[in-house]
Amino acid sequence: MKMTKIYEGSHQWVMFGRDPHRPEKIIDTNQYMVRTADRCLLMDPGGIELFAPMLAAVLHHAPVEEITDLFASHQDPDIISSLGLWDQALPNAKLHAAQLWEGFLRHFGCEAIEYLPIPDHGGTINLGSVELQIVPAHYLHSSANFHIYDPQAKILMSGDVGAALEAPGAPVFVDNFEAHIEKMRYFHQRWMPSNQAKRAWLERVRKLDVQILAPQHGRMFKGDDVRRFLDWFEALQVGIAV
Amino acid sequence: MQIKQTKSQFVAVASIAAELSAVMEVAKEISLAAANAKAIAFRAGEKAKGFQPITDFINELAKDTIGLVNNINDYAFLLYRLTVNEQRLAEACGRFEQVERLARGARYAESLAGPLQQARQKAQAGRREFTIHVAELLVKLAEVMHPARAARVIAANSRIEASQAGEYLQSLQAVAESVDNAAQIINDKVHRCRSALTVINLAD
Numbered sequence: 378m379k380m381t382k383i384y385e386g387s388h389q390w391v392m393f394g395r396d397p398h399r400p401e402k403i404i405d406t407n408q409y410m411v412r413t414a415d416r417c418l419l420m421d422p423g424g425i426e427l428f429a430p431m432l433a434a435v436l437h438h439a440p441v442e443e444i445t446d447l448f449a450s451h452q453d454p455d456i457i458s459s460l461g462l463w464d465q466a467l468p469n470a471k472l473h474a475a476q477l478w479e480g481f482l483r484h485f486g487c488e489a490i491e492y493l494p495i496p497d498h499g500g501t502i503n504l505g506s507v508e509l510q511i512v513p514a515h516y517l518h519s520s521a522n523f524h525i526y527d528p529q530a531k532i533l534m535s536g537d538v539g540a541a542l543e544a545p546g547a548p549v550f551v552d553n554f555e556a557h558i559e560k561m562r563y564f565h566q567r568w569m570p571s572n573q574a575k576r577a578w579l580e581r582v583r584k585l586d587v588q589i590l591a592p593q594h595g596r597m598f599k600g601d602d603v604r605r606f607l608d609w610f611e612a613l614q615v616g617i618a619v
Numbered sequence: 620m621q622i623k624q625t626k627s628q629f630v631a632v633a634s635i636a637a638e639l640s641a642v643m644e645v646a647k648e649i650s651l652a653a654a655n656a657k658a659i660a661f662r663a664g665e666k667a668k669g670f671q672p673i674t675d676f677i678n679e680l681a682k683d684t685i686g687l688v689n690n691i692n693d694y695a696f697l698l699y700r701l702t703v704n705e706q707r708l709a710e711a712c713g714r715f716e717q718v719e720r721l722a723r724g725a726r727y728a729e730s731l732a733g734p735l736q737q738a739r740q741k742a743q744a745g746r747r748e749f750t751i752h753v754a755e756l757l758v759k760l761a762e763v764m765h766p767a768r769a770a771r772v773i774a775a776n777s778r779i780e781a782s783q784a785g786e787y788l789q790s791l792q793a794v795a796e797s798v799d800n801a802a803q804i805i806n807d808k809v810h811r812c813r814s815a816l817t818v819i820n821l822a823d
């Protein structure tokens with residue numbers, strides 16, 4: 378599993394992805410971690426197949442007892458089907474996930490981990506030295522969907538928004554926005570169902586100072602590419618690819 | 620404990636549940652046959668006097684069987700839950716071992732030792748609990764055989780009584796026949812449950 382530090386301040390952000398052991402037919406995913414002095418949040422920790430390489434990678438940064446928080450942007454298997462395994466591995470963890478999905482996500486196994494239901498309007502995740510915002514992103518693409526914004530690091534973890542279908546081993550940042558568009562178009566047209574939801578999200582996100590937009594598939598957007606992405610997404614008609 | 624084993628365990632536990640619901644159906648049939656026989660014996664009057672207490676007895680047996688099976692169903696459900704639990708733990712142990720291999724040299728690799736040990740202990744405890752419940756279930760299944768066996772004896776008696784029932788001979792004989800058949804089916808099904816359980820125990 379490749380690890381890339383994307384922010385270093387009073388806390389750290391690390392992106393995990395491009396796992397070379399990933400079985401071929403499984404979509405490649407990016408996992409994100411916020412590490413403080415004594416706590417650790419994993420965002421969209423991934424599917425069952427990814428559990429072992431993911432935890433092995435995290436163990437370079439934190440012991441299991443300090444992995445205190447998990448966040449699932451929505452209920453998809455590539456996001457959180459590993460929950461039942463984290464449930465056995467983490468002695469002190471809480472899961473932040475949509476209230477709407479609680480009865481569904483518990484099918485993955487969630488007994489030791491405490492489920493903290495996120496209401497529709499969002500909320501915060503307090504890791505002690507840093508407070509993260511839970512930003513609503515409903516219907517993008519899941520009916521109850523959230524993103525994580527870190528006002529200190531100016532990073533927005535955007536779940537499936539900004540996702541791209543890439544060749545294995547692709548770079549972790551977009552380096553040529555124009556060339557990247559074709560890798561994103563189908564994903565957004567097909568998986569994102571609602572122009573209305575898209576506009577509501579854009580309005581919310583444009584008010585935030587975002588230096589890095591960090592999606593769950595494909596590459597991250599940095600600096601001006603964040604604005605380019607928002608403009609492109611705004612102009613794109615979604616929910617029409619059938 | 621392997622994942623392959625819990626798979627065959629799932630199949631075994633599921634087939635027990637299936638056999639049990641079949642036993643239930645048959646027990647209900649017996650109960651119906653008893654009610655039928657009672658009506659015929661009533662019409663036959665004096666000629667089927669010896670038959671009347673038998674029909675009551677058949678009905679009792681059917682009720683006993685239904686009660687026992689209900690009780691056993693709870694056991695089967697418990698075994699299913701224990702199997703799910705075991706499967707989860709087996710999966711966790713396997714994945715944790717994979718993490719240990721992949722995390723060799725990682726700064727905090729050691730921290731997973733606790734959860735791994737715990738998962739192994741829970742898996743062992745679950746297995747022990749499972750084995751105990753399987754043994755208890757085997758005893759309960761033996762109990763279901765009793766009314767079924769008694770029903771066969773009674774069916775034989777019924778035939779003798781039926782032979783004295785004149786024009787009702789045929790219908791009463793048919794009742795005896797169907798009770799005998801049903802009892803035989805229950806016997807077979809319960810046997811199958813027991814051998815399914817034995818397979819699990821042997822795999823241990």
Ligand SMILES: [Fe+2]
Binds near residue numbers: 451453518537
């Ligand atoms: Fe998704």
Ligand SMILES: [Fe+2]
Binds near residue numbers: 536
């Ligand atoms: Fe996804």
